[in-house]
Amino acid sequence: MAATLETVAKKAGVSVSAVSKALRGRSNIGEATKRKIDQVARQLRYRPNASARALASGRTETIGVVIRELNYLSDSYFGTILSGIAKVSDQNDMGLIFGRSLPEKRQEPEFLRMAMEARVDGMIIIDQVIPKKHLSRLADMRFPVVLVDQQIPGLSLPVVRINYQKVARQAASHLIGLGHRRIAVFSGVQGKYKFRAEIEGVKEAFGRGGLGFDETLLVTGEDGFMYAGAYQHVERMLRTAEPPTAFLTFTNGATAAVHHYARLAGLRVPEDISIAGFYSGGPEMTDIRPDFQVPTHEAGVRSCQLVMDLVAGQVSTSEIVLEASFDPRNGCGRSAGL
Amino acid sequence: MAATLETVAKKAGVSVSAVSKALRGRSNIGEATKRKIDQVARQLRYRPNASARALASGRTETIGVVIRELNYLSDSYFGTILSGIAKVSDQNDMGLIFGRSLPEKRQEPEFLRMAMEARVDGMIIIDQVIPKKHLSRLADMRFPVVLVDQQIPGLSLPVVRINYQKVARQAASHLIGLGHRRIAVFSGVQGKYKFRAEIEGVKEAFGRGGLGFDETLLVTGEDGFMYAGAYQHVERMLRTAEPPTAFLTFTNGATAAVHHYARLAGLRVPEDISIAGFYSGGPEMTDIRPDFQVPTHEAGVRSCQLVMDLVAGQVSTSEIVLEASFDPRNGCGRSAGL
DNA sequence: TTGAAAGCGTTACCAC
DNA sequence: GTGGTAACGCTTTCAA
Numbered sequence A, B: 001m002a003a004t005l006e007t008v009a010k011k012a013g014v015s016v017s018a019v020s021k022a023l024r025g026r027s028n029i030g031e032a033t034k035r036k037i038d039q040v041a042r043q044l045r046y047r048p049n050a051s052a053r054a055l056a057s058g059r060t061e062t063i064g065v066v067i068r069e070l071n072y073l074s075d076s077y078f079g080t081i082l083s084g085i086a087k088v089s090d091q092n093d094m095g096l097i098f099g100r101s102l103p104e105k106r107q108e109p110e111f112l113r114m115a116m117e118a119r120v121d122g123m124i125i126i127d128q129v130i131p132k133k134h135l136s137r138l139a140d141m142r143f144p145v146v147l148v149d150q151q152i153p154g155l156s157l158p159v160v161r162i163n164y165q166k167v168a169r170q171a172a173s174h175l176i177g178l179g180h181r182r183i184a185v186f187s188g189v190q191g192k193y194k195f196r197a198e199i200e201g202v203k204e205a206f207g208r209g210g211l212g213f214d215e216t217l218l219v220t221g222e223d224g225f226m227y228a229g230a231y232q233h234v235e236r237m238l239r240t241a242e243p244p245t246a247f248l249t250f251t252n253g254a255t256a257a258v259h260h261y262a263r264l265a266g267l268r269v270p271e272d273i274s275i276a277g278f279y280s281g282g283p284e285m286t287d288i289r290p291d292f293q294v295p296t297h298e299a300g301v302r303s304c305q306l307v308m309d310l311v312a313g314q315v316s317t318s319e320i321v322l323e324a325s326f327d328p329r330n331g332c333g334r335s336a337g338l
Numbered sequence C: 001t002t003g004a005a006a007g008c009g010t011t012a013c014c015a016c
Numbered sequence D: 001g002t003g004g005t006a007a008c009g010c011t012t013t014c015a016a
Helices: A006-012 A016-023 A033-041 A051-055 A070-074 A074-090 A110-116 A133-140 A163-178 A192-209 A223-238 A252-265 A296-311 B005-012 B016-023 B032-046 B051-055 B070-074 B076-091 B110-116 B132-141 B164-177 B191-209 B223-238 B252-265 B296-311
Strands: A063-069 A097-100 A122-125 A144-149 A161-162 A184-185 A246-249 A274-277 A320-321 B062-067 B095-100 B122-125 B145-150 B159-163 B183-186 B246-249 B274-277 B319-323
Touching: A006 A016, A006 A033, A016 A033, A051 B051, A051 B122, A063 A074, A063 A296, A063 B122, A070 B076, A074 A097, A074 A110, A074 A296, A097 A110, A097 B005, A097 B095, A110 A122, A110 A133, A110 B183, A122 A296, A133 A144, A144 A296, A161 A296, A163 A184, A163 A192, A163 A246, A163 A274, A184 A192, A184 A223, A223 A252, A223 B252, A246 A252, A252 B223, A274 B145, B005 B016, B005 B032, B016 B032, B062 B076, B062 B110, B062 B296, B076 B095, B076 B296, B095 B110, B122 B296, B132 B145, B145 B296, B159 B164, B159 B191, B159 B296, B164 B183, B164 B191, B164 B246, B164 B274, B183 B191, B183 B223, B191 B223, B223 B252, B246 B252, B252 B274, B296 B319
Parallel strands: A063 A097, A063 A122, A122 A144, A144 A161, A161 A320, A184 A246, A246 A274, B062 B095, B062 B122, B122 B145, B145 B159, B159 B319, B183 B246, B246 B274
Antiparallel strands: none
């Protein structure tokens, strides 16, 4: 059916290897024959067979992206990381395939198969809750892997991570400096590096400010799904005897929800309540100007560059830490009416 | 590095073909040798090379899923279709890879490459706005393809689609029957089959009820991103001189948004406003009981089964139409206080 | 039941 | 420049 190198070679009256070279733009081929070959190939709609190419060359020209579940891609946290990855992989003509990290019915998680069956040349792992033992397997194989936003002691895999702790500390300190004493904190999934770092940063600031950490003012949940739920929590909190005067939100969804709630409830920001909001880009916040800028896109770019260096055999930096910025201008520019 | 069939064969003292058969559970192999081979393979951590296997067998054991952009997966419309696909593909030990349908910098969209380079055995196309010319290419190649929720005249590709038109007509008729005259309609992206079918159904009902279709009461937008935006529209509409008394929402996001808005604004449903809401499952509506049940998961299941039949060479039904159900019980159970 | 050998469609090396 | 020809790691006849 489909044209092969041989088909093209025969029709063009040249050898298979000539066609192979010509079509891949190698220099050791005559100008005239190349033209002829190109023409025949186009006419026959020739396409190289990906499996054959991978088998012969040892490279799949594909990198794997590992996330927990596929619908996590919806979250703009993942979405913007991904757009960074896609940008770099496109530039380098590398394909992208996605693997779920959950084990499902097989013993082995899908991403381990991707590596062991040589379906990809390298991979980027964005899921933050993969058991260390699985990650170690990859390290043992010396398979090119880059972890994003993870911090696992005793594991020697390259990492690209964002310094959430510092920016969280800055934001919390700022709110405290404005006089806030009751600050609600919305973060993501407990146990993840991102969550741990954020809470750590907040606690540092609270400690310095002489504040205790009030668990009743902490809201957690799946990053991508916090918008709807956040409404209820804001409403509930504001009805208590001692309502929070400021909100510190570490997910896009929560940031958007708190801002939207305030607007709907007629609360002025920051006169009535302060909002220090996380922002990683994405479609849900076109109408909001948050105070954090979190370089998730950049994290994607860097992780993809890193994994491609690894694939090319170039040893690279093993840990890249990206700084987020906090610029109190929109949601918490001045002191709330305390 | 990695173990191959030959490595295993040598160590087990048998032939390469014996190992191949044993590991794939073929029956023409001795019980004892099989045990021996299994043991050696496990010890060596042998994994078949995917490219080699695909090249030799002619099958990649992978099917491609085509969507417009990767972050569309976030939408529970896609998400639930996908869960149906994943369920069936998992059962049949088929891998899944995702392709974007947008052309990007290359002339050819990624999904055409997937087919022409034989990266997948078949594919399911969920994007509804792919130019017919590209789809025709696949049809010409006789490549196993199934379209989901599409209706393209003059194209002979198998389709699985949901009958949005009928359920839209039912819902609109019901609202009209309750006495509503001003009904706001929230649908998805203009031009898509889903949108066209829904509007068509609504117009039929409006026509029968002697109502005109008021464009100012129509809200459109990206399916997955309608939650946040919907708030503003509801608010705006309810402030007009002649506000709508009912809402007919065809995306999960809009349904959730209208319900949440009503709750927050202190509007009783259905006493103050009626809401006829679309629901395809998904995480954002745990607190809402909508009136539509749309079999998107089922559509995923059926499309995957269909594509696998096609791959296996079994000719199958070329069009499967799934019915959605409308059960006025929650959001529009009784007449609004007109 | 077992094994030898011929592909599968490329790439890459090595003569010419 | 160009063309033969071994790999690449697997599946699949076909004999034994």
